[in-house]
Amino acid sequence: MNTASQQPILKTTDLCKRFGGVFATDNVNLDVLDGEVHALIGPNGAGKTTLISQLSGLLKPDSGRIEFKTRNMTGKPAHKFARAGLARSFQITSLFADMTLLQNVALAVQAHAGHSFNFWRNATLDKKLLDPALSYLETTGLANSAGKQVSEVSHGERRQLEVAMALATEPSLLLLDEPMAGMGSEESNLMINILQKLSGSKTILLIEHDMDAVFTLADRISVLVYGRIIATGKGDEIKANPDVRAAYLGEEANA
Amino acid sequence: MSDHTPATRSPAFWINAALLALLALVPPILFITGQPFWLDVFTRLVILAIAATALNLILGFGGLVSFGHAAYLGLGAYAVGIPTYHALYGGMDAIASFNGFLHLGLAIAISALFALLTGAISLRTRGVNFIMITMAFGQMVFYAIVALENYGGDDGLTIDVRSEFPLISLDNPLTLYAVGYLSLLLVLFIVYKITRSRFGLTLQGARSNEERMRSLGVDCYRYQLVAFVISGALCGYAGFLLGNFTTFISPEMMDWTRSGELMFMVILGGAAFLLGPVIGAAAFILLEQLLREVTIHWHLPFGILLILSVLFFKGGLAGIVDRQRLKGNRQ
Numbered sequence A: 001m002n003t004a005s006q007q008p009i010l011k012t013t014d015l016c017k018r019f020g021g022v023f024a025t026d027n028v029n030l031d032v033l034d035g036e037v038h039a040l041i042g043p044n045g046a047g048k049t050t051l052i053s054q055l056s057g058l059l060k061p062d063s064g065r066i067e068f069k070t071r072n073m074t075g076k077p078a079h080k081f082a083r084a085g086l087a088r089s090f091q092i093t094s095l096f097a098d099m100t101l102l103q104n105v106a107l108a109v110q111a112h113a114g115h116s117f118n119f120w121r122n123a124t125l126d127k128k129l130l131d132p133a134l135s136y137l138e139t140t141g142l143a144n145s146a147g148k149q150v151s152e153v154s155h156g157e158r159r160q161l162e163v164a165m166a167l168a169t170e171p172s173l174l175l176l177d178e179p180m181a182g183m184g185s186e187e188s189n190l191m192i193n194i195l196q197k198l199s200g201s202k203t204i205l206l207i208e209h210d211m212d213a214v215f216t217l218a219d220r221i222s223v224l225v226y227g228r229i230i231a232t233g234k235g236d237e238i239k240a241n242p243d244v245r246a247a248y249l250g251e252e253a254n255a
Numbered sequence B: 001m002s003d004h005t006p007a008t009r010s011p012a013f014w015i016n017a018a019l020l021a022l023l024a025l026v027p028p029i030l031f032i033t034g035q036p037f038w039l040d041v042f043t044r045l046v047i048l049a050i051a052a053t054a055l056n057l058i059l060g061f062g063g064l065v066s067f068g069h070a071a072y073l074g075l076g077a078y079a080v081g082i083p084t085y086h087a088l089y090g091g092m093d094a095i096a097s098f099n100g101f102l103h104l105g106l107a108i109a110i111s112a113l114f115a116l117l118t119g120a121i122s123l124r125t126r127g128v129n130f131i132m133i134t135m136a137f138g139q140m141v142f143y144a145i146v147a148l149e150n151y152g153g154d155d156g157l158t159i160d161v162r163s164e165f166p167l168i169s170l171d172n173p174l175t176l177y178a179v180g181y182l183s184l185l186l187v188l189f190i191v192y193k194i195t196r197s198r199f200g201l202t203l204q205g206a207r208s209n210e211e212r213m214r215s216l217g218v219d220c221y222r223y224q225l226v227a228f229v230i231s232g233a234l235c236g237y238a239g240f241l242l243g244n245f246t247t248f249i250s251p252e253m254m255d256w257t258r259s260g261e262l263m264f265m266v267i268l269g270g271a272a273f274l275l276g277p278v279i280g281a282a283a284f285i286l287l288e289q290l291l292r293e294v295t296i297h298w299h300l301p302f303g304i305l306l307i308l309s310v311l312f313f314k315g316g317l318a319g320i321v322d323r324q325r326l327k328g329n330r331q
């Protein structure tokens, strides 16, 4: 695929997070290289979402360090992560349910444009917001539904909107938490296409259960089991790794 | 947040326009035809409608249930009463004056400052905690005024002279009504402009999904605090008018039950609809008047009606019209 420039854009060092007795993040050291699509796989409850939430500032790690573009981000609030260029999508769709798709993305464009302390000009007709918003809807295959309320569109379209909103903040690293969750095969293929197009220009950390999608899209793969990264490598290396086969792919094969 | 070009004005638009036209015409006509009592009722109505519209900015559009907004009515009213008191009886030379601009400036500045200080703390919390802490700050003002024996304590204070302005006299009931009505139009226009601005959209985004707003890079707290200050300042303005209307002020007007009434007006009329609070204030005051004529025990049926309406008219009275509109659009 694309030639990664081998610079880590994101680096975690000994990251830990516990929930009571559950070690959801157990000394995670993860590097995401500039330009790559890095997949994060692992069984249900492995701690993938918990990790993404720490990488987007919504959860504070108990210990360890998060560096983004060599800046220390540990302990900063979520909005600072976003402004630094990290954008996430949510496994459980998290949108502005009372607005149209276009309004959802326009709000994301506005959030990226800087402060919103303008009290007077009508922003609902502002081309500087609506034009980019429309283009992100196009990129994610939603141009025809721009004017629909979130409640009127299908689950698959809402998942596409998740990605469109993350894109609209023009991130240097896109964190996608199971973008295909709950989708049928046709919808999944559409999403894989969308992500494939993005992979040329974006650095992506992708959580996904669908192994075909992972092996198609990812340059490198990390495997998370019980909060620990047990292997990182290219697709073939991961497939051949005995620990991974025992802990994870084996399970899949039996299922 | 739909846009109305002249060709596609919605029924809601015409109902709103009709309501504002009625408010412009009916009270003066009633007054001229010899029913001054009703002019008083309508004057109180437009003043409370201003306060409810101010509250709606934070409650309806911000999704933050402030239970202490009567405090701003009180602060605004005492900003008229206290300077007037000193102008008559001496002391506090810096503020002793009948000057309306001074009263108005004080009402807005003190309300904004109080909103800034209490909002900065309250907005660290959400949900029930936010309701309780805003209520506690409201009660704090209540007890502070009770403790001020100079200004009558809990017996209240009579405003012997209304705020003085060049050219107009607020002693004329028709003038006072006109000032109240035009102020309502102004405040509605301000809130209308704000809700469609980048600031207003950010506020509504935070109401809809605060976590998503934060992960888009928005520090919601700053926007909510500024909205809280604007809301408090506008409500203080309503208090300034209320002081000039009642000419008697007491801590009772900023009791938590009064804050509850303002909340009811917003919810009854329809939170997050521009004219919802006006409809709510109108329904509230007319109901109160009618029930008061039927029975001296009007508080009970009144309370029951309020609770039922909040439970069963989702989106309030304005919401009923709006749902019709949505249905119409889909057909």
Ligand SMILES: Nc1ncnc2c1ncn2[C@@H]1O[C@H](COP(=O)(O)OP(=O)(O)OP(=O)(O)O)[C@@H](O)[C@H]1O
Pocket (backbone or CB within 6 Å): A019, A022, A024, A042, A043, A044, A045, A046, A047, A048, A049, A050, A051, A091
């Ligand atoms: N807020 C929380 N409070 C307590 N426990 C939590 C919380 N969030 C996650 N957990 C626990 O932490 C572990 C990791 O959860 P997480 O959601 O990160 O897994 P995941 O890998 O994303 O799983 P899935 O594939 O099902 O999405 C689970 O055991 C979960 O029950």
Ligand SMILES: [Mg+2]
Pocket (backbone or CB within 6 Å): A048, A049, A050, A091
């Ligand atoms: Mg998950």
